[in-house]
Amino acid sequence: MIRVDGRTLRCADVVAAATSEGPLRLDVSTAALRGAEHAWKLAEELSTRRVVYGRTTGVGANKDEPVSATESIEHGLRLLRSHAGGSGDAMPPGQVRGMMLIRLNQLLAGRSGISPTLITALADALRAGALPLVHRLGAIGTGDLAPLAETALALTGERPWLDARITPVAVQAGDALAFMSSNAATLAEATLAAMKLDMLTRASHAVAALTYIALDGNPEAYSTAVHEARPHAGQVACAAEMRRLLGMTGTPKPGRRIQDPFGLRAFPQVQGPALDAIHYLRDVLAIEINASTENPMISTVHQDAYHHAHFHTAYVASALDTARATVHQAAELSVARLGDLLEPEFTGLRPFLAAGPTGSSGLMILEYVAHDALTELRQAALPATLGTAVVSRGIEDHASFSTQAARAATAACASYQQVLACELVAAVRALRLRKADLVDLPARDVYDQAAAVLDPRVEDRPLTEDIQRAIGVLDTLAAI
Numbered sequence: 001m002i003r004v005d006g007r008t009l010r011c012a013d014v015v016a017a018a019t020s021e022g023p024l025r026l027d028v029s030t031a032a033l034r035g036a037e038h039a040w041k042l043a044e045e046l047s048t049r050r051v052v053y054g055r056t057t058g059v060g061a062n063k064d065e066p067v068s069a070t071e072s073i074e075h076g077l078r079l080l081r082s083h084a085g086g087s088g089d090a091m092p093p094g095q096v097r098g099m100m101l102i103r104l105n106q107l108l109a110g111r112s113g114i115s116p117t118l119i120t121a122l123a124d125a126l127r128a129g130a131l132p133l134v135h136r137l138g139a140i141g142t143g144d145l146a147p148l149a150e151t152a153l154a155l156t157g158e159r160p161w162l163d164a165r166i167t168p169v170a171v172q173a174g175d176a177l178a179f180m181s182s183n184a185a186t187l188a189e190a191t192l193a194a195m196k197l198d199m200l201t202r203a204s205h206a207v208a209a210l211t212y213i214a215l216d217g218n219p220e221a222y223s224t225a226v227h228e229a230r231p232h233a234g235q236v237a238c239a240a241e242m243r244r245l246l247g248m249t250g251t252p253k254p255g256r257r258i259q260d261p262f263g264l265r266a267f268p269q270v271q272g273p274a275l276d277a278i279h280y281l282r283d284v285l286a287i288e289i290n291a292s293t294e295n296p297m298i299s300t301v302h303q304d305a306y307h308h309a310h311f312h313t314a315y316v317a318s319a320l321d322t323a324r325a326t327v328h329q330a331a332e333l334s335v336a337r338l339g340d341l342l343e344p345e346f347t348g349l350r351p352f353l354a355a356g357p358t359g360s361s362g363l364m365i366l367e368y369v370a371h372d373a374l375t376e377l378r379q380a381a382l383p384a385t386l387g388t389a390v391v392s393r394g395i396e397d398h399a400s401f402s403t404q405a406a407r408a409a410t411a412a413c414a415s416y417q418q419v420l421a422c423e424l425v426a427a428v429r430a431l432r433l434r435k436a437d438l439v440d441l442p443a444r445d446v447y448d449q450a451a452a453v454l455d456p457r458v459e460d461r462p463l464t465e466d467i468q469r470a471i472g473v474l475d476t477l478a479a480i
Contacts, residue, residue: 002101004123005029006036006109009102009289011282014191017101018094022129022163024101028108035110036119039298043113043174043305046298047072052305053296054079054177055113060392069173076176077156083180084153086135086146091185093162096131098188099147102289106182109290113298113305114179115172121155130154130164134185140389141400143311144185152179181294183313186403187285190316193409194281197327200416201274202478204330205238206446207424208267209245211337213443214430215346218255219248221265234279235272242267245480247441261346263337270333274326281319288316314385317402321383324405324412328374328381331419335370341426342367353429355458363426365463370422377415380408421470424477425463428454445480449473 002013004026017024047055048069055072058065059079067075091099104122107114125132132154138146152175153159157168211217220226222239242248259265293310340346342353342363354362384405390397428450431438438444453469 001025001027003027003029004101004105004108005032006105006107007290009105011191011195011285011289014098014101014188014289015195017126018098018188018192020097024097024126024129026123026127028104028123032108032110033116033119035300036108036112036114037116038300039110039113040115042300042303043298046305047174050305052174053307055174059177061395063395072173073171076171076173079176080149080152080156080171080180081158083145083149084159086138086150088135088137091134091136091147093131094192095185095188096134097126098192099134099144099185100126100151102187103148103151103179103182103184105289106184106291106293107179109292111292111297111299112178112181112294113296114175117169117172118152118155118175118179121166121169124166125155128164128166130166131162133160133162139183139186139403140391141183141186141313141317141402141404142396143181144183144403145180147185148180148182149176152176178294181311183288183293183311183316183402186313186316186406187288189410190281190320190402190406191285191289193320193406193413194278194285194323196413197323197409197416198278198282199475199478200413200420201271201278201327201330203474204271204334204420205241205245206443206477206480207334207420207427208264208337209242209443210427210431210446210450211341211423212242212246212264213436213438214427214434215260215264215340216256217264218257218260219246219252220255221260222246222248222268227268232272232276234275235268237275238268238271245442245446247439247443261336261340263333263340267333271330274323274330277319277323277326281323284315284319288313312398312400313402314400317385317400317405320402320405320409321385324381324409325383327412327416328377331374331377331416334419334423335367335374338366338370338423338426341423341430347430347434349430349433353426353433353458354460355433356460360460362458362460363429363463366422366426369467370419373415373418373422377412377419380411380415382408384408417471417474418467420474421467424450424470424474425454425466429458432456433458442480446477449476449480
């Protein structure tokens, strides 16, 4: 059951909705719906005595074009039809469900002035498992106008449903802009990516811990004394997690080397910024999915309408850019550790962790796969916020491109998991070849979970299935 009240929706609720199939169980707040109804009535009344953008006027550069009360409903339908011009591939079903849930929650915050009929219809669609056909392209970080217009027209019966359907409802005066004035589709993708990145960074601690054991790492790099001297939150958290996984209490025995390669030694310093960035991104998204972003905002407290720019998502775009950039640095260390695992000087094993006749290639190909994935991640890490756009005859003269930043975050997740999977396959192979006797520590649980799904054969063979299995177990490792 997901509680929807305009205030308390969680990122985890969005993920739960996106990963479910079919009808959602929703607990829609009656008080919130009543508050939204009050705002709707106020918006209707305000439109009779003052100019209200999108209700008594056109939109964008048409802001000064008047719309009469007798035309308001037809004007709203024209707005939806004209803006439902999305293109490209269909938006993934999980993102559509997440978008619908976020938009429902935002509308229940009670400042949109939208009719309760449309809010109820959106809730009914989620409960029925009805998904509209929504296209991927049509937003630049200043409102997901095209996908939300397509969704609204599905609610009215003018556009198709992909799964299930509901009884069509009529659009009331002022509903069109009130429904479209949100970045719910972008927020859905950003939330799914943020939670995936959070899982992958947690899994990366577990993978790095196995590599540490395979390479006989030096524990000094993770000591409490070291990280108290420069106490950045993410760095301290990473070091503490490594101590927990590796059972570092008191004074651990020295490692094989006085100083490890950076992949092990600088792990907290590089992983820390990624942990901090993802934490900040989640904080930003927690605000956004519960925020009133509609322009204009209808305030029942102040009995007025306010024109503003909450549709601009610079916070989201900047947080996504930072998260991707810092995750890329962490992925670079994973690839570096993979190289160390294939080097006899560090493991005492054969080159590339090979077994069998002389000249066997072992895991040589993993470096190529990992660097390929890392290069894709590097491209995904390029900042989206360096661009802008001027549209609507110059009246809208800046864009955050949070939509594109969210898409890049999705791509970053796909690449990062490939990198971590390659390191995991190599770490497990190294520990198997060493016949390591792991003591009863969390790292032992990590090894057992990974070894249970990875093929134990060490002769030269295709490794595609190994990589896929390693990807599949990362969420389990993240929870250990």
